[in-house]
Amino acid sequence: MFLDLKNTTIGYQTPLIKGVNTTLALGDICLLIGNNGVGKTTLIKSILHQTPVLEGEIFLNGKNIKTLSSKEIAEQIAVVFSKSPVPANYTLMDLISLGKYIHYPYYFELKTSDKQEVTNIIESLNLTQYSNYSLHQLSDGNLQKAFIGRALAQNSPLIILDEPTTHLDEENKIIILKLLRDLAQNHNKVILFSSHDWRLAKEFADKMWLIHDEKLDAGITEEILLSHDDLLNPKLFHFGEEFRAPQIIAPELHKEMLYSFLQKNLKKNLSAYKFEWKTTFWEVSTHNFQRNYTSFAEIAELLRNMH
Known part of the structure; x- marks a missing residue:
């Protein structure tokens, strides 16, 4: 297994998720869901070793993340957070090309093959016409796609995305989710992504991690959903004292x-x-x-x- 969490407790001073035992293998695409504040982003930061686990261990390609340097983790994991700082004076192509520099010194000239891969990623995201735009000229949706492009250019075995379809319309959500599924199935990547739009995302994810009640339920997407009626059945919210439902x-x-x-x-x-x-x-x-x-x-x- 490429990613292995063993009896892991996630949180800060207080645990958010307790006793996690789950794995992801190369080729898996996993949807991470849960209400705001349950620990989704904290879990991602723990996998990146940015937030130490309270108990247990996390293994990356067979190695305990505690033994890996930041550079070694970055070579294994590409990540896109829902909010990322926007570099000043960068074009879209500059940002996506930046993903390649995890493998080279900052002063290194990218190879022709690297530049072609960056161009291919820009095309796959339908961003060709914006290649030379400043990042501050991009819409929120295209900026989000550009950060996803940077992660793809990094060419790491594991790609983690925190709300990758935020700011995107339905057409662009499907473009991103299809691209992620292609990476998992045809390029043997592990994809872990969180989403509030799980009804669409479930069509592309084989596995699901559901965080609730300080636990993480992991399994085949459809089986996790079927075991949680509260996800499938919409709530009927009551707002007024005058109204009595039929x-x-x-x-x-x-x-x-x-x-x-x-x-x-x-x-x-x-x-x-x-x-x-x-x-x-x-x-x-x-x-x-x-x-x-x-x-x-x-x-x-x-x-x-x-x-």
Whole structure:
């Protein structure tokens, strides 16, 4: 296994994640998820040996990270944090080329093959037209892609990305996630990335690390999701004291949308009502009537006129 966490406890003075035992092998692509503040970034920093573990060990390619120098870790791991300092006076090509200098002295002239690889990475990220732009001229999304490009240019066996699709639209999210999957499958890299947009990210990740209740659950993505109903089933948030929810029988997405619509538009007690989705229409009923409606607007009109 390339990355191996053995009975590892992560945190600062207080543990955030306890007793982690998990591994990742070359070719794995793993999605890291969890609520804000549970320790996702701290876990990443611990793997980088920027934050010492409280207990246990982390091994990188068979070696304890405590025995590795910063340069040795950088040769093995490329990382992109969700917020990175932007170097002054750098172009996009300069930033991506910087990933190559982990292997050379800073004064070294890049080889022709290195320059071609940088050009290929820029093309793969759809950034060719911005090659000579100053970093401060780039949009947030293109700047994020440029930092990802720098990590790719580093050509390390393990690539860690903290929220890599932040600031990206759906099209560019898919470009990045496809690229990461290609690196894992066809170039034998280990990819570990965190994301709040897990419904999209799960389509590209074979494994998942879920942090909750000071534990890390690791396994096949779909099996982890199926064992955590709270992830798959959307919550129905309650905001107003005046609103009383009806009974809603429907697929989760339809249920969530109807609940949202009713709560925003009808500040009243609807607990006597039952709504059931019948494939193409809503059946609305109480103990003394039943009617069918095809739109939320029709439902709202009915309920506003009911006492």
